Amino acid sequence: MEKQIVIAENNSMKKSTEKDISDHNAEVIANELSWLSIVLQTRLELHFKQETPYQSIQELTPPDITDKEGVYAAFIQKHKLKVAERLLLILALVPHIQPELLDILLTKNKDYDRRYSEFGGLLLEGHLGLIPTAETAMFLIAGDDLQKRLQYHTLITQDFVAIRKGIISLSRTKGNNPLLSSIWMIVNEYVEYLVTGKPYQAIYSPDFPAQRIHTKLSWQDLIISRSTAHSLQEIRDWVTYGHTVLEELELGKRLKPGYKSLFFGPPGTGKSMAAALLGKSTDRQVYRIDLSMTVSKYIGETEKNLAKVFDQAQQHDWILFFDEADSLFGQRTQVSSANDRYGNQEIGYLLQRIEDFPGVVILASNLKDNIDDAFTRRFQSMIEFTMPGAEERYQLWKQSFAKKLPLDKNADLWHIAENYEISGGLMMNVVRKCTLQAVTNNGKTITQQSLEIAIRQELQKEGIILN
Numbered sequence: 001m002e003k004q005i006v007i008a009e010n011n012s013m014k015k016s017t018e019k020d021i022s023d024h025n026a027e028v029i030a031n032e033l034s035w036l037s038i039v040l041q042t043r044l045e046l047h048f049k050q051e052t053p054y055q056s057i058q059e060l061t062p063p064d065i066t067d068k069e070g071v072y073a074a075f076i077q078k079h080k081l082k083v084a085e086r087l088l089l090i091l092a093l094v095p096h097i098q099p100e101l102l103d104i105l106l107t108k109n110k111d112y113d114r115r116y117s118e119f120g121g122l123l124l125e126g127h128l129g130l131i132p133t134a135e136t137a138m139f140l141i142a143g144d145d146l147q148k149r150l151q152y153h154t155l156i157t158q159d160f161v162a163i164r165k166g167i168i169s170l171s172r173t174k175g176n177n178p179l180l181s182s183i184w185m186i187v188n189e190y191v192e193y194l195v196t197g198k199p200y201q202a203i204y205s206p207d208f209p210a211q212r213i214h215t216k217l218s219w220q221d222l223i224i225s226r227s228t229a230h231s232l233q234e235i236r237d238w239v240t241y242g243h244t245v246l247e248e249l250e251l252g253k254r255l256k257p258g259y260k261s262l263f264f265g266p267p268g269t270g271k272s273m274a275a276a277l278l279g280k281s282t283d284r285q286v287y288r289i290d291l292s293m294t295v296s297k298y299i300g301e302t303e304k305n306l307a308k309v310f311d312q313a314q315q316h317d318w319i320l321f322f323d324e325a326d327s328l329f330g331q332r333t334q335v336s337s338a339n340d341r342y343g344n345q346e347i348g349y350l351l352q353r354i355e356d357f358p359g360v361v362i363l364a365s366n367l368k369d370n371i372d373d374a375f376t377r378r379f380q381s382m383i384e385f386t387m388p389g390a391e392e393r394y395q396l397w398k399q400s401f402a403k404k405l406p407l408d409k410n411a412d413l414w415h416i417a418e419n420y421e422i423s424g425g426l427m428m429n430v431v432r433k434c435t436l437q438a439v440t441n442n443g444k445t446i447t448q449q450s451l452e453i454a455i456r457q458e459l460q461k462e463g464i465i466l467n
Contacts, residue, residue, distance in 0.1 A: 001315040020195065022070070022196060024068060024069040024070045024073075025069070025070025025071060025072050025073070025196070026070075026191060027068075027194065028065060028068050028070050028073045029072050029073050029093070029097070029194075029265065030402060032063060032072070032093070033097075033098055034063075035062055035063055035090075036087060036091060036094070036101065036327050037101055038060055038180055039057050040059050040088060040101070040102075040105075040140065042057050043139070043140060043232055045144055046102065046143060047118075047139075047144060056396070057141075057143075059224070062083055062086055062087075067081070068375075070197065071193060071197040072194055072195075073286065075194070078088075079161045080106075081161070083143045083154065085155075085160060085161070085162075087141055088137050088140075088156070088162070088184075089162055091184065092132070092162065092167075092168050092184055092185050092186045092365065093134065093186050093191070093194060093195075094132065095127070095129060095130075095132065096132055096185075096186060096191045096195075097186050097191075097195065099127070099129030099130070100129060102129060102130040102132060105450060117135075118133025118135070118139055118318070119135070119139055120132065120133040120136035120137075120139060120180065120181070120184075121133055122140070122183065124183075129457045131183055131185060132183075132184045132185065133181050133183055133184050134156050134157070134170060134179065134180040135178075135181060136184060136287075137156055137184045138152060138153075138156055138180055147342075149424065150467060156180070156181075156205065156210075157179055157397075161299075162186075162293060165315060166185060166311065166312075167186060167187065167190045168185065169183075169185075169187050170183070171183050172268050174193075179449050180182060189312065189316075189411075190204070191205050199285065199316070201285070202411060204328070207305055207308065208286040208305065208308055208309065209290045209305055209309065210288065210289050210290065210309045210320075211287065211288055211290065212285055212287050212288075213272065213275065213276050213278065213286050213288045214279065214285075214286065215273060215276040215280060217273065217277070217278060218277070219277055219281070221273075221399060222270055222273055222274060222277060223270075223392045223395050223396050224385065227387065228383055228384065228385060228386075231261075231383040232274055232277075232278065232383065233261060234379065235261060235278055235360060235379060236278060236281060236282055238259045238380075239278075239284065239360060239362070240258075240282065242257075242259065256355070256356050257358035258356075258358045258360065259360045259361070259365075259380050260324075260355070260360075260361045260362075260378060260379050260380055261361070261362050261363070261379060261380060261381045261382070261383060262363050262364075262365065262371060262376065262379050262381070263275070263362055263363070263364045263365070263383050263385060264364070264365045264368040264371075264382065264383070264384055265366070265368070265384055265385030265386055266331075266366060266384070266385075266386075266387055266423060267366060267423065268423030268425020269385035269386065269388070269424065269425070270422050270424055271364045271385050272288070272321070272323065272364070273322075274383075274385070275288075277430055278319060278362075279318055279319050282319075282320045284317060284318060284360070285316065285317070285318045285319070286319045286321055287309070287313065287318050287320055287321065288321045288322075288323050288339050289309065289320060289321065289322045291307075293382050295348065305325065306349070306350065306353065308406070309352075310353050310357060313359060314357065314358060314359060319359065319360045319361075319362065320354075320357065320359070320360070320362070321362045321364065322354075322361070322362070322363045324364065324365070325365050325371065326365040326366065326367065326370030326371055333373045346365060349374055350364075355378055355416065356359070363379075368382065368384075387423055388423065390417050391417075391421070393416075393420075393421075393427075394413060394414055394417035396424050397413050397416060397417055397427065398413065400427055400429060401435070402435060405435055405439065405444070405445065405448070407445065407448075407451065408445040408446060408447050409445075410448070411446075411447065411448035411451065416448070416452070416455070420452075420455050422455065422458065422459065426462070430451065430455050430458055431455045433454040433457070434446045434451055436451060437454075438450070
């Protein structure tokens, strides 16, 4: 019953079009910017003891966001941001969407012929406007009131929810600079989300060795055993109810957060597809780690690059999928050289990060025995993906061909399923080959002969020769 209620609520929320929600979000942000502009102007008037109708910026009430749609209002409401926190959040977004709003802080102190140090801010190469710093944030909410500055210090340096979630990263230009000289700005990967509501997608690169995977297919397209399906459902249940187990039932004192699973079985049996479907069905992005790019010849680079993946995965609640994990998580080598020792350090680092990761991590291997025994006992589940049997192969073949270019109705599909033991992955290679050949020859259907020839060619590629 509870699941039906949630589905009904989700459906009602989707009645508004994406454009409507985007327009509402833009309206909320525009109102926040107007409010910030007035607060900033008032703060300067109070600072310079100029004429102003206000005694404090507290008299400037923030815009009403009650019943407002969009991710920006939702973020404020979800985290119950106070007035000062709302000012800090919109200030951090300003350089990305309306940098001219901070030009007012570029004025110079005539006595010293330089900018006012109490305003904070940096001028960076490639950007004409002022980049706010934590000092700018402090000046905005506390002015020159020392007591308030001390009161807000921990909020600005560590307690603000946007800092804790990595939405604002306090990056310093130089290590020995004061903490309040750190840049105060929404990190790039969150800008698109707060402005348009679109989730951030990381870009695959040598510095970020992970690539998003997704699928257009559904669970009905994944032909697996009942026990495998049951184990996959357990992962989905953990994503949905894990918070309840850890927080509401207070088992977080005894259980580690997160869920680690090993998918093992021959290539082409659906491991990657299952990972992508888990993400699709739980509204999580899935990122596959390219293990061939993780091991760097430069000491420390591997840890640094993987740290980026783990940090962003934790911030954005991604599912991490380590494909062909036995190439890196297998039996650790005997130390006979500095390279062996460093390689084992890298493996140890990865194992520790995976164990501490509070989300879902999936490792895929062709053979369960290839994974180090020291790590397998830390898995919450070990799920086997077997080669499909004749009945399963028959079902896979039935759903694989295009409706507009089907298998010839006289073809004996059961004969094909019974006599050729191949995986689902190889089947799709065969379908691709046969379909392309039929299109090239203006065929209306795919013949059994062309299908069997393509199957034999695929098996030959795998080193299997049939009589």
